[in-house]
Amino acid sequence: MSNTQPAPVASEHVGLKxxxxxxxxxxxxxxxVPGDPFTTHTINVLHLLLPAGERWFVHVYKQALPYIxxxxxxxxxxxxxGQEAVHSQAHDDVLPHLRKLGLDPTPYTAQVDWFFEKLxxxxxxxxxxxxxxxxxxxxxxxxxxxxxxxxxxxxxxxxDELDRRGADPTMLDLLRWHGAEEVEHRAVAFELFxxxxxxxxxxxxxxxxxxxxxxxxxxxGVRFFLENDPNLLDPKASFADFVRRGREGVLPSTxxxxxxxPRYLSRxxxxxxxxxxxxxxxxxxxxPGANGGR
Amino acid sequence: xxxxxxxxxxxxAALLVRRAVRRRMGxxxxxxxxxxxxxxxxxxxxxxxxxxxxVTGRATPAEGVVELRLEGERLPSWQPGAHVDLVxxxxxxxxxxxxxxxxxxxxxxxATRLVxxxxxxxxxxxEVHERLRPGAEVEIRGPRxxxxxxAAPSYVFVAGGIGITPLLPMVRAAEAAxxxxxxxxxxxSRATMPYLAEVERLGxxxxxxxxxxxxxxxxxxxxxxLPPETAVYCCGPDGLMAAVAxxxxxxxxxxxxxxxxxxPAGGSAFExxxxxxxxxxxxxxxxxxxxxxxxxLPDVAYSCRQxxxxxxxxxxxxxxxxxxxxxxxxxxxxxxxxxxxxRSAGGRLVLDL
Numbered sequence: 001m002s003n004t005q006p007a008p009v010a011s012e013h014v015g016l017k018x019x020x021x022x023x024x025x026x027x028x029x030x031x032x033v034p035g036d037p038f039t040t041h042t043i044n045v046l047h048l049l050l051p052a053g054e055r056w057f058v059h060v061y062k063q064a065l066p067y068i069x070x071x072x073x074x075x076x077x078x079x080x081x082g083q084e085a086v087h088s089q090a091h092d093d094v095l096p097h098l099r100k101l102g103l104d105p106t107p108y109t110a111q112v113d114w115f116f117e118k119l120x121x122x123x124x125x126x127x128x129x130x131x132x133x134x135x136x137x138x139x140x141x142x143x144x145x146x147x148x149x150x151x152x153x154x155x156x157x158x159x160d161e162l163d164r165r166g167a168d169p170t171m172l173d174l175l176r177w178h179g180a181e182e183v184e185h186r187a188v189a190f191e192l193f194x195x196x197x198x199x200x201x202x203x204x205x206x207x208x209x210x211x212x213x214x215x216x217x218x219x220x221g222v223r224f225f226l227e228n229d230p231n232l233l234d235p236k237a238s239f240a241d242f243v244r245r246g247r248e249g250v251l252p253s254t255x256x257x258x259x260x261x262p263r264y265l266s267r268x269x270x271x272x273x274x275x276x277x278x279x280x281x282x283x284x285x286x287x288p289g290a291n292g293g294r
Numbered sequence: 295x296x297x298x299x300x301x302x303x304x305x306x307a308a309l310l311v312r313r314a315v316r317r318r319m320g321x322x323x324x325x326x327x328x329x330x331x332x333x334x335x336x337x338x339x340x341x342x343x344x345x346x347x348x349v350t351g352r353a354t355p356a357e358g359v360v361e362l363r364l365e366g367e368r369l370p371s372w373q374p375g376a377h378v379d380l381v382x383x384x385x386x387x388x389x390x391x392x393x394x395x396x397x398x399x400x401x402x403x404x405a406t407r408l409v410x411x412x413x414x415x416x417x418x419x420x421e422v423h424e425r426l427r428p429g430a431e432v433e434i435r436g437p438r439x440x441x442x443x444x445a446a447p448s449y450v451f452v453a454g455g456i457g458i459t460p461l462l463p464m465v466r467a468a469e470a471a472x473x474x475x476x477x478x479x480x481x482x483s484r485a486t487m488p489y490l491a492e493v494e495r496l497g498x499x500x501x502x503x504x505x506x507x508x509x510x511x512x513x514x515x516x517x518x519x520l521p522p523e524t525a526v527y528c529c530g531p532d533g534l535m536a537a538v539a540x541x542x543x544x545x546x547x548x549x550x551x552x553x554x555x556x557x558p559a560g561g562s563a564f565e566x567x568x569x570x571x572x573x574x575x576x577x578x579x580x581x582x583x584x585x586x587x588x589x590x591l592p593d594v595a596y597s598c599r600q601x602x603x604x605x606x607x608x609x610x611x612x613x614x615x616x617x618x619x620x621x622x623x624x625x626x627x628x629x630x631x632x633x634x635x636x637r638s639a640g641g642r643l644v645l646d647l
Contacts, residue, residue: 018598020620022435024343026368051335058605062595081605082597089604089621093338109336110329117330220324227323291344 016079045221153179161249454530
């Protein structure tokens with residue numbers, strides 16, 4: 001059975017700490033990928049989902065802390081909590097700027113707030129089994145979502161096409177700082193899931209839930225942005241646009257995304273097998289927003 | 295064939311549902327997800343970005359006070375009451391209120407009084423006075439506003455000495471808005487009170503000057519009879535702010551700007567009661583609340599331990615908090631604190647833990 005055990009790659013483990021960041025949005029235009037509102041808004045959906053989503057990660061993980069019996073994992077989770085909290089704040093800081101540019105995100109973010117605070121919130125559950133079940137379910141959901149954040153982080157660190165198209169440097173720095181930290185801590189959520197439960201059926205079930213929720217919220221977010229963008233007359237978007245941008249390299253490629261599905265569902269999956277910690281740390285050491293990683 | 299009929303019916307029903315959903319979403323694109331009544335996301339915290347600025351002007355608006363003009367490119371706009379963090383050449387960080395014209399987008403103006411070490415100074419103002427000459431480059435963060443001017447039909451401003459700095463742009467804004475205002479300006483002597491001539495010119499008899507060497511401390515008794523729509527703003531020494539708060543009518547509070555001392559490490563020892571777990575811990579001068587609480591409750595959440603990530607935020611049930619974090623808004627500070635850096639401002643704290 002040894003080949004079915006999730007095998008961490010030891011060299012990819014690093015101690016985690018939250019980095020204080022600051023980004024100056026004053027000069028960032030509404031269409032920060034020049035002339036490409038579709039790509040801009042597809043990536044902008046991150047700013048709609050992450051403030052509430054990552055706040056929810058932190059909320060759930062704080063509840064998981066008492067159940068962690070492994071000291072190293074505990075340290076990792078504590079570092080993870082701080083990084084996610086700062087991510088949530090950094091993306092939330094973009095939203096007032098969008099509003100200033102004429103695109104009010106609140107109708108959408110209020111729904112995302114409801115989604116994470118109410119639908120996926122603590123619910124009124126009796127202490128004991130029911131509460132633990134709901135906690136494990138949410139920890140497993142986070143592990144599945146983190147598979148995608150690490151995938152996107154790895155993608156954005158290598159998305160040179162965005163630089164070639166003259167995308168706004170501050171926005172790219174935000175995305176790459178965030179992406180690099182996602183790559184850096186990509187194993188934590190999965191290891192916590194293994195530590196608390198690790199059941200394959202739960203992994204598969206929560207993956208399906210997380211994946212459908214992400215697709216649903218994402219396409220809705222892109223359409224929301226395009227329809228409310230004050231500078232667009234014909235807000236049409238289709239799946240074909242997405243596939244084409246993926247081929248051009250300004251968005252993740254659809255085949256690569258499809259290939260990442262069986263990887264997460266493989267019984268021998270471990271996040272340390274994907275992504276490149278050294279590349280992530282190198283970016284963090286030079287990120288202007290993260291103050292050179294200090 | 296019954297099977298065919300079932301399939302046809304199901305397909306027909308699916309098409310109808312799809313059309314109905316599309317029609318519904320045509321009128322309300324975000325249908326049918328509910329929204330949180332009071333959205334949490336979307337407001338940002340305005341993380342402060344460091345900027346280099348150049349000292350281009352230096353003046354002495356009063357004895358012991360220097361005024362600096364800090365020029366920079368694309369400086370963010372600000373509102374009366376805002377301050378910047380000044381990162382001094384030695385690495386010390388100090389907060390100074392902006393006292394220039396908000397419409398001037400090319401420069402900020404700050405003024406600082408020299409506080410000698412013997413008078414409780416900790417070297418920040420000395421460094422400003424000695425090292426920030428025209429031509430010097432300095433880093434600033436912000437501006438941030440913890441002392442915003444809310445719209446009101448009438449205002450009372452109470453300034454003590456250098457505490458005039460955040461109030462000066464407020465006085466100008468109130469005057470420009472045609473609001474009814476008055477200013478009580480106290481200080482040791484007229485010569486040590488900056489911008490005195492300007493506020494007197496602006497306000498005439500609406501400005502009451504109380505120089506201690508002439509007329510003693512300002513008389514604040516009039517505050518007890520203030521009409522409810524008058525907003526009171528005060529900045530000055532602790533004693534003055536306490537006097538203003540005491541003179542206000544029952545149940546009303548002035549808006550205060552404290553000269554926040556930026557977190558010196560440690561402080562004095564105090565007790566923290568953890569109400570839910572029924573325990574009390576002592577926080578020694580050289581340890582944080584977090585460290586002391588963790589001895590009792592090892593699963594309490596935290597992360598950065600520097601007051602910026604917010605993971606250790608806890609509800610405060612009672613006690614005065616000396617907030618030393620860089621994250622919480624004023625509203626959040628009313629009933630919570632970051633236990634990794636913030637401490638008691640004196641006396642016992644009660645946490646919901």
